[in-house]
Amino acid sequence: MAAASIPSPWLLRRAFQALAFSQPLHFNKNLSFYGNLRSFPFHNPLRSLGLCHIAQVIKGDNDVLLKGVGDKNAIEEVKHILDMARCAATRREVYHTDFLTPPVLKESLTVLGKLADVKVVAQGGYPQAERYRISVGHSEVLTSDPDVVAAINISGNFSFQPCSHGDFLGAILGKGIAREKLGDIILQGEKGAQILIVPELVDFIMSTLDKVANVSVSCTQIPLLSLEYEPPRTQSFKTVEASLRVDALASAGFKISRSKLVNLISNGDVRVNWTTVTKNGTILKTGDVVSVSGKGRLKIGEINTTRKGKFSVELIRYL
Incomplete structure (x- = not known):
């Protein structure tokens, strides 16, 4: 009976991993899209937790980290990348994502920056790339930029x-x-x-x-x-609108009728931050990128409120 109560080696390994991941997380403000990202050593000794709390520890930490993800459409992908990073650090291996869209890339780098003892490298092939791959691994293993592009x-x-x-x-x-x-x-x-x-x-x-x-x-x-590339050409102009709805700003930015823009939304041809929108009333904010199939891309610039309660919006059109 006594022997039967001894945890198996596999269970002990999982316990150690869970305990390691339960440490306070420290955010590195030096994260960047281009450089090698810093590593984070543990600052506190491991806490003593029962084996029955292993699953709750891992899930609880994930919930805390993902709570700060601003783009809710990116949560599932960021969660997968977070699990990948933890696995890479534990096994002392290096894992790579596929090419990520800008919103997923941004949210992932923010979340990964809070993990201890994990190094992250983002590569897109050239400085102005839009889509990047992320490589993650233990700081002692990921010592150079991997050849992933x-x-x-x-x-x-x-x-x-x-x-x-x-x-x-x-x-x-x-x-x-x-x-x-x-x-x-x-x-x-x-x-x-x-x-x-x-x-x-x-x-x-x-x-x-x-x-x-x-x-x-x-x-x-x-x-x-x-690679031969040039900075993207843009044209900036301002419009005054009664609302910040996507159908209002996109119709002004692409110079097409609002009714036609509504039809494009219904057909799934309009995306905000690389995610298809289905509602005409989706509210836009500074920094959002609107893409319309066959029309190109539009970035929302500075937004100011006029004396009459309308919105003066800077629109940046990619040529």
């Missing part, structure tokens, strides 16, 4: 048939590749485009992608330093 040059004669971002994206996704495996697409005008992708799919793309729209193409892997 590759670049491919897609060339062809696009002089007579220019292709859009959507054309290149559609051609790549048409090969069965998930969107999360693909980073930014940098258009090169008549020359074609350069794409960022996970390294393990480079050979597949180079051997299978032979056409974009009706243009025959060839693919070559290139170093990240060979």
